[in-house]
Amino acid sequence: MDNTFKALVINESTIGFTKEIKEKNLSELPKNDLLIKVSYSSINFKDALSASGNKGVTRKFPHIPGIDAVGTVAESNSKKFPIGSKVLVTGFDLGMNTWGGFGEYISIPEKWAVHLPAELTEKEAMSYGTAGLTAGLSVCQILQSSTVNSENGKVVVSGATGGVGSIAVSILAKIGFDVLAVSGKKENEYLINSLGAKEVINRNDFIEMYDSKPLAKPTFVAGIDTVGGAILSGMVKSTQYGGIVTCCGMTGSTEVNTSIFPFILRGVHLAGIDSVEASLSVRNLIWGKLSNEWKLSNLENIITEIGLEELPDKLDEILTGKAKGRYVLKH
Known part of the structure; x- marks a missing residue:
């Protein structure tokens, strides 16, 4: 050596x-x-x-x-x-x-x-990395909600061309969800054909549509936010009754200014996702899924x-x- x-x-x-x-x-x-x-x-x-x-x-x-x-x-x-x-x-x-x-x-x-995991090559493991672990934790969190299933509605994912967003979109599509991908880039073909998103919306259009009022039309069964700020606020406001939004990133903003109404009128849950200090048992659970039933092609x-x-x-x-x-x- x-x-x-x-x-x-x-x-x-x-x-x-x-x-x-x-x-x-x-x-x-x-x-x-x-x-x-x-x-x-x-x-x-x-x-x-x-x-x-x-x-x-x-x-x-x-x-x-x-x-x-x-x-x-x-x-x-x-x-x-x-x-x-x-x-x-x-x-x-x-x-x-x-x-x-x-x-x-x-x-x-x-x-x-x-x-x-025996089912993963070293390159595949790093194709996931922290982004994959974070995406997996986010998907796992929303699946624990009793109101979340693929028949109840769409899931919205922000930062969809980024590391966490790309993997989250792909996992959700693989397990049967229709996904609305939010992105600031003109990457519709990549998001739909390569990742499996059902629809794509520009982030500014999403903010205008869903964050302009204290409460938006209940559109999504769940959301995975990777950017923070107004996008996260818009997700919370447009989540259906009893739905859940996860928050794991700050590429857009470290702050969120939103309305209390989604929480007290719709029982919406906001869940923070931390992959840095996740326990080994949780890590092994997520890596097990990423290397088996959630493994991406x-x-x-x-x-x-x-x-x-x-x-x-x-x-x-x-x-x-x-x-x-x-x-x-x-x-």
Whole structure:
């Protein structure tokens, strides 16, 4: 095993933050239960924030982002994960203040890892990554509502060309729901033919139609919001009696200003989705579904595989909202 590895390193200087591909030494990684040779990672909005120097995500620099990783255990102090085990890591502190999957090696506590499901390849696992886990948690949450089934009405999904949105649309279509996809991009063909959405609406039109009054026409049995702000408000206002809206993202806004009426007149539920600190039992449940009954046949339509050299530009794309689908990093 080499003592050095390549990584995308974010440095802080007097002129701001820079992204550089560098050689790092394994001795610079913290001592932990598992040393993992990373095969694939993927890019999430949180990675783009970290790479831009957002101190709310990453406090200390130099830093290696990457909140997702899959690979092989190279060194182990764990009976659960012996050397050679294929493992999957998403969330917790990986890529935030612990060096992450944009390096060829990571060092982590045992409790952050799960076994890679036998039904998934490493590339497939990172095609899902945190986005897939978050989408899966969102779908699981709405299915727990007694009023939600495919015969009762449509489900609306915002940020539908993004990572979480793309996978959520695809899962819902696979299990029989009609999906209205909300997007700021002109990607109707991609959303309908590649992901399985039934209809597409521009985000500004959605806001005008569903967020202009204290209560909108009860249209959707459920909603999955990935952006926040007025879109989330419009979803809540247009959800049917006893329906549910999940909230997991902030690419549009960190705030929501909405009406109390959907809650007190229709019994609408608003559920927050957190994939970072989800328990291992919940993670295993969702990964089990993603690798079996929810496994998508259209993953290749959602992902673009990239190398380390392409990573800086793709991070900028995600931060500015220009990305489509998922970027999977191959080491």
